[in-house]
Each structure stands twice: as C-alpha cells, then as structure tokens.
Amino acid sequence: MKIEIWSDIACPWCYIGKRRFETALEGFAHKDDVDVEWRSFQLDPTLPDQYDGTETEYLSQAKGMPADQVRQMFDHVTQQAAGEGLNYDFDSIVVANSFTAHRFLHLAKTHGVMSEAKEALLSGHFEHGRNIGDVDYLAEVGQTLGIDTDETRRILASDEYSAEVKSDIAEARALGANGVPFFVIDRKYGISGAQPPEAFTQALDTAWDESHKLTVLAGGPGESGAAAGAAAEGSSDSYPDGAVCGPDGCS
Numbered sequence: 001m002k003i004e005i006w007s008d009i010a011c012p013w014c015y016i017g018k019r020r021f022e023t024a025l026e027g028f029a030h031k032d033d034v035d036v037e038w039r040s041f042q043l044d045p046t047l048p049d050q051y052d053g054t055e056t057e058y059l060s061q062a063k064g065m066p067a068d069q070v071r072q073m074f075d076h077v078t079q080q081a082a083g084e085g086l087n088y089d090f091d092s093i094v095v096a097n098s099f100t101a102h103r104f105l106h107l108a109k110t111h112g113v114m115s116e117a118k119e120a121l122l123s124g125h126f127e128h129g130r131n132i133g134d135v136d137y138l139a140e141v142g143q144t145l146g147i148d149t150d151e152t153r154r155i156l157a158s159d160e161y162s163a164e165v166k167s168d169i170a171e172a173r174a175l176g177a178n179g180v181p182f183f184v185i186d187r188k189y190g191i192s193g194a195q196p197p198e199a200f201t202q203a204l205d206t207a208w209d210e211s212h213k214l215t216v217l218a219g220g221p222g223e224s225g226a227a228a229g230a231a232a233e234g235s236s237d238s239y240p241d242g243a244v245c246g247p248d249g250c251s
Contacts, residue, residue, distance in 0.1 A: 001034045001208060006041045006172045006182040007118075009098045009105075009132050012077045012088065015122040017181035017194030019084035024200035030208055038109075038118050040102040040168035041180045049133045051095035058095045080194075081126070092129030099165060101132040104142065106161035107152065113145040120144070186211060 005021070007014035025031050044062065051058050059070045074090040081088040101121055108117035120141045124130035130137050135156050142152040155161065172182060175190065183191040183200070185207040191199065 004184045006039045007180045008041045008043045009121045013194040014181045023197040040165045047097040055093040094131040096133030102165045103161040104138045106164045
C-alpha cells in the first residue's frame with residue numbers, strides 16, 4: 001500500500017496531522033507493507049526568503065485578521081499540538097519561504113532519509129525557532145542525517161530539485177487538494193486535514209480490504225473454489241461450460 005502525503009513545513013496542522021497519522025499507522029496490522037512518501041506543497045509561495053516580522057504579524061497582514069484573533073488561533077493550535085506530544089512555540093517561529101526547504105527534502109529523499117528530514121524541519125520550525133529558509137540550518141540538519149554539508153550547500157545554491165517541488169504542487173492541485181495536509185492512499189482514497197487517528201485507521205483498513213479482494217473474471221455468483229481460480233487463470237478447458245463443484249456437489 002502506498003500513501004502519499006502532501007504538506008508544507010510551515011503548516012502547523014501538517015505536523016499535528018503527521019503525528020495523528022503515525023499513531024494510526026503504528027496500530028495498523030499491515031504497517032510493514034505500507035510505503036509512505038512525502039510530497040511538497042506551499043501555502044504561501046509569495047513569501048520572501050525571510051519575512052521581517054513575527055508569525056502573528058505575518059498572518060494578521062496576510063489574512064487581514066486582528067492580532068488578537070490570530071493569537072487565539074495560535075492558542076487553540078498549540079493545545080491541539082500538545083495533545084500529540086508537540087511543544088509549539090509560535091513566538092519563536094521564523095517566518096520564511098519554504099521552497100528551499102522542500103528542495104532539501106527532495107535531496108534527503110535521494111539519501112533515503114526524507115521522513116527523518118521532514119520530522120527534523122517541522123520540529124525545528126514549530127518547536128525550536130529555526131529558520132527553514134537558511135541554508136546553514138538545512139546543511140546542519142542534513143549533516144545529522146548523514147548528508148555531506150558540501151553537497152547540501154552545492155545543491156541548494158543551484159536550482160536542483162526545483163522542478164520536483166513544482167511538480168508535487170501541480171499534482172496536488174490536479175488531485176483537488178486545496179489545502180494540506182492531504183493524504184492519498186493508493187491513488188484511490190483521499191483524506192484532507194489533520195483528522196483524528198480513528199479516521200486514519202478506518203481509511204487504512206478500508207483501503208487494505210479493498211486492495212485485497214479477489215475479482216472473479218469469469219463465472220457467476222454461484223461459482224466458487226477451483227472453478228473461479230481456473231477462470232482467473234484462463235483454464236476454461238478444465239471446467240467446460242462453467243461447471244463447478246461446491247459443498248452440495250458438482251454441477
């Protein structure tokens with residue numbers, strides 16, 4: 001089973017949604033058969049590399065909301081985050097464009113540590129006041145994950161992985177994602193938002209059951225067992241005219 005997750009590093013609900021999804025996945029009986037892939041998304045691609053102001057000031061200006069209302073929203077999100085074991089500190093957040101950080105995540109993917117990098121950047125941004133637009137910080141994160149700092153600096157000094165980030169964003173739009181986090185299971189089921197773990201559990205169970213149902217390609221509802229298997233394999237000569245044996249005998 002493949003699960004793609006579109007999210008932005010600068011999205012507070014994305015970190016909460018990540019934790020809730022992980023809670024559900026940990027209790028999923030088939031978790032070892034699940035492949036999770038992180039995909040890029042930007043809530044505000046117009047942000048400068050670094051905004052000269054606080055998170056409160058940024059949202060107040062960008063959304064036209066009174067500062068008191070923004071702070072009330074932060075209080076609510078902080079409480080929700082705490083419920084997932086996260087310690088948000090909105091006063092220390094460095095407001096920065098996330099595009100470079102998304103390019104770094106694609107670099108981390110080539111080293112097999114994209115999930116670890118995603119966790120580090122989300123924690124750094126929301127819990128520790130680190131600047132996700134700063135190449136020095138990204139190189140530091142990369143080093144802790146085994147990525148050579150010179151490689152990180154060289155990649156981020158170029159436009160490498162820009163196309164991948166833009167492609168992720170375009171694909172999210174094509175799938176109808178207008179916000180994040182956005183979870184897609186086997187390109188069949190979509191889950192929008194930081195839903196409770198129970199919602200993710202239900203989605204995982206449903207998707208797994210659907211993907212492991214047998215589709216009978218020949219024979220009616222009364223046929224079963226060997227006949228259905230033979231039909232699926234194209235062995236029609238073994239049971240001419242759809243003949244089948246069941247618990248009550250053979251037709």
